Amino acid sequence: MDTHPVIIGGKHHYNSTTFPVLNPYTRETIAMVCAAGPREVEKAVRTAEQGAIIMAALPAWKRSEMLFRLAELVEEEADELTDIIIREGGKVRRSAAMEVVRAAKTIRLSAEEAVRIHDQVVPMDGSPQGEGRIAMIMRVPLGVVLAITPFNLPLNQVCHKAGPALAAGNSCIIKPSSATPLTGLKFGELMLRAGFPGETVNVIPCRPDIAESMATDRRIACLSFTGSSPVGWHLRAKTPARRVILELGGNAAVIVHDDADLTLAASRIIEGAYSHAGQVCISVQRVFVQRAVSDRLTGELVSRCNALTLGDPEDPATDIGPMINPKETEKAIRRVKETVKSGAEVLCGGRISGNILVPTILAGTDPGMEVNCEEVFAPILTITPYDSFEEAVQMVNDSRFGLQAGVFTKDLALAIHASRFIQCGAVLVNDIPTFRIDSMPYGGVKESGIGREGPYFAIREMTEEKLVIIRP
CATH class of the missing domain: 3.40.605.10 (Aldehyde Dehydrogenase; Chain A, domain 1)
Structure with missing residues (x-):
């Protein structure tokens, strides 16, 4: 060797x-x-x-x-x-x-x-x-x-x-x-x-x-x-x-309002949440969806999540490979189990298959749970409904992190409001916070x-x- x-x-x-x-x-x-x-x-x-x-x-x-x-x-x-x-x-x-x-x-x-x-x-x-x-x-x-x-x-x-x-x-x-x-x-x-x-x-x-x-x-x-x-x-x-x-680090959030293109939002959120098994500092970790479209978006996210291919990263067909080591995998699944014990629901995933953490979606979480307030750095996504857009912005800001955030809406006024009041280094309108090109200024605020x-x-x-x- x-x-x-x-x-x-x-x-x-x-x-x-x-x-x-x-x-x-x-x-x-x-x-x-x-x-x-x-x-x-x-x-x-x-x-x-x-x-x-x-x-x-x-x-x-x-x-x-x-x-x-x-x-x-x-x-x-x-x-x-x-x-x-x-x-x-x-x-x-x-x-x-x-x-x-x-x-x-x-x-x-x-x-x-x-x-x-x-x-x-x-x-x-x-x-x-x-x-x-x-x-x-x-x-x-x-x-x-x-x-x-x-x-x-x-x-x-x-x-x-x-x-x-x-x-x-x-x-x-x-x-x-x-x-x-x-x-x-x-x-x-x-x-x-x-x-x-x-x-x-x-x-x-x-x-x-x-x-x-x-x-x-x-x-x-x-x-x-x-x-x-x-x-x-x-x-x-x-x-x-x-x-x-x-x-x-970060615990990047996405807001999906009821006027958004839900198919686009779901597709981009899945990519942002599970690329490199969620081990990206701007991975989508928290999704806040307007209550009127919550069930529709959740259903599409679960369907797309279940369709991902797990396996050997050498295989070109593989979507999700392993986390960097078993210690991090066990830490992530422990957080999922603790969240469930506190009343959350696993909509998909929430288990280890071989040496891969199956992409996970959680509902019924609260802001104080580690899967929301910490950086999980794993293929774990939480979904939380909201009523008013201002409430969603407040929930995004209820974090000690502030790297990037995404907002899906067709309403220019809401997009401007989010851009002004979300506390992070970048706000992406009709895209995920996981987006980055290498020429752009990239960095965060808060921690x-x-x-x-x-x-x-x-x-x-x-x-x-x-x-x-x-x-x-």
Whole structure:
């Protein structure tokens, strides 16, 4: 069985501490990966500091050229990357293939933005003291960006962090999820082939405490973290990084009003609730439906849910594969059972088949139940009727999270009301909160995070404004 080394300064580093990578569907060990310790982390940070100096000195066209080449390599290696994502992450084949397509797009967007980082002229003659002077704001790179990425998007989330960081002239240390490190290591190899200086290529699989030691290192200029809310806010409280970008959890909600296209709403909700077995931070978790159409929508959702194909994620026909590990599956089914004990009703699913949690729909829940107030990160959906649209908006907002929300209605006034008063980073009208394109500003409010992703917006987060005043 192959043992994969960490990558520090573009070079492979083996050590005696390793951990297994498991296939979520078969539970078989598919590889061993070296785990970085304090010595490797120290070397990676020192090397990344050198890499930051090198990247900052490169002209924008050169950074853009390397990123375009990297996007080409991602496309050339699409089949292998897809297979890796399936084997270590359990993502079904069509979703894994789509992630690779998106990743190449994200890198290409970063390449385009590398040559669009504009300076800004500042007028100085508004004051007598400024007369004759010329001033501008320059955007300069921060230095070393630490990218901590999750298992559910092991390639595209790396691209959303490393792509903008490199485009802006920073160096980047990539800490992939311990569940899916092979994708991150493969990405590091592609960076080297694309021509990035070795000092900028650092991929460090490691334990959480070692990752925290990196995040709290004063040499880290920017921490970009995607993962659970408790871990993200803990790191923010401890890190001295000048910039922190947190893309955290949610319990995304959808409102379906009585004038909506119910067939469209049901189709999109099923896709949003059960893609990657619900292991997406913007998965549809809560549905609020106007009481007059509640039975019709519920019936269609149950019918579509029961029609999903469960099985091996390698099979192109599979809709729903396994969750990332048995521990998370048991945690999810325990929440379902506790909800039922408290009076809720299972309309479909609510059980484990083999090693897959059957897609589940629950009715009769209340806001205080974990399946509503926590992020379940599993193929579980709750349905709650409402009477007035204002009541529905209040129920959506009855959450400490605020990432994205969806509203299905043909009434423009209601859509505007929802857009103004729903407390989240984005409101999608006649679509699900699970929708995302890689160029858009993406991020949340409340406990769902701070900062925005999307190459243009991430570059702004990963650069500093420097004022330059010239006295001729």
